[in-house]
Amino acid sequence: MRSELTGSKEALGKFQFVTISGRVEFEDVGRVVKIAHYYSRAVKAGINLALKGVPLNDAVKELYRIIPYAFYAETAYKQALALIKNGGNKIEIRRRWIACKGSKADRGNRGIKFHVLEDHVEVKVKDPWGRWIVGRAYFGRKYLPLLRELEELAGKGEEGYGAVISFKEKPMIHLQIPLWLYLKHFSVKKPIGYGLIAGFDLNSDRLNVVVIDRDGRIVTTRTYWYPEVTRPGFPREKGKALRLNALSNALKFLSRIGVDYVVFEDLFLVKGRRRFTKSKSGNRRISRFAKRQLLTHGVIKSLRLGFNVILANPKGTTNSKEHEKVMKERGFDRHTASAYLIALRGLETNSIKGVRSN
Incomplete structure (x- = not known):
């Protein structure tokens, strides 16, 4: 029998995905940094809007003026709402990053996409002011079969995945993998115990x-x-x-x-x-x-x-x-x-x- 997770509705909502991370090398990292700069500005502005209780659709229109891509703007406002919920009304944005929510209807993700190759993963980041920016991500070979299946499911419109590009020390990509898929690839069978x-x-x-x-x-x-x-x-x-x-x-x-x-x-x-x-x-x-x-x-x-x-x-x-x-x-x-x-x-x-x- 498959292992089960029991908890409150709030808790179960936090365990829908598992995040895996990899190093990423971009062809034009300067353009990616530019997007991250404006995305972080959008989150900061989103915090002020959230404190005023601005509805999502109105907030997205406002943030679109900062970062002109609706999926980035929407994700930025949702992150702002989450930051206020977790940290109150005194939030400082010190780092730059890019995030884009996932969706089955968007073939996985509209703003940050990936394609699994033989020994690495090709990454594409949507530039609101230009063409897609291409990079090479390295997660480790053990994750490639998992990512291939997720890519296939996303292509069929059966799964979505959230994605983040961060710049703490060097560019990193973080993908949110559905928990059931992660366990399918990495869980081990445990002997039946004594209850x-x-x-x-x-x-x-x-x-x-x-x-x-x-x-x-x-x-x-x-x-x-x-x-x-x-x-x-x-x-x-x-x-x-x-x-x-x-x-x-x-x-x-x-x-x-x-x-x-x-x-x-x-x-x-x-x-x-x-x-x-x-x-x-x-x-x-x-x-x-x-x-x-x-x-x-x-x-x-x-x-x-x-x-x-x-x-x-x-x-x-x-x-x-x-x-x-x-x-x-x-x-x-x-x-x-x-x-x-x-x-x-x-x-x-x-x-x-x-x-x-x-």
């Missing part, structure tokens, strides 16, 4: 896991530490790699002991901004810790490895009378107690009752 459920608590300096059975009895607990990532000056990318490695090791362990369900917090139900403390070191850990990014990786990795994934409502799993009771009665630290309560939330979902994975 065990594992709850995860993701933190800046550690990963806590509690495994329970269908009766809610604790089977085992694990803590994966990476405290060095919170030290001042520790490289952000290295810290990210250590966290992802800990998550991978945890999933491998869970597969060995017969876990079929993994449960994470449904962070997409959590509204509002990060809560900072009086501790400078604590605030540093909070500001540098991309918890949703780690969650996204954990969900995709779990599905690839054949687990059923449940995103549970985190309300009450961190600060509540129930949380305090678990710590007192079981002698758990607060993070292990959270992982235990998250596992119990997963057990309460209908997807577990009477179902075995794979």
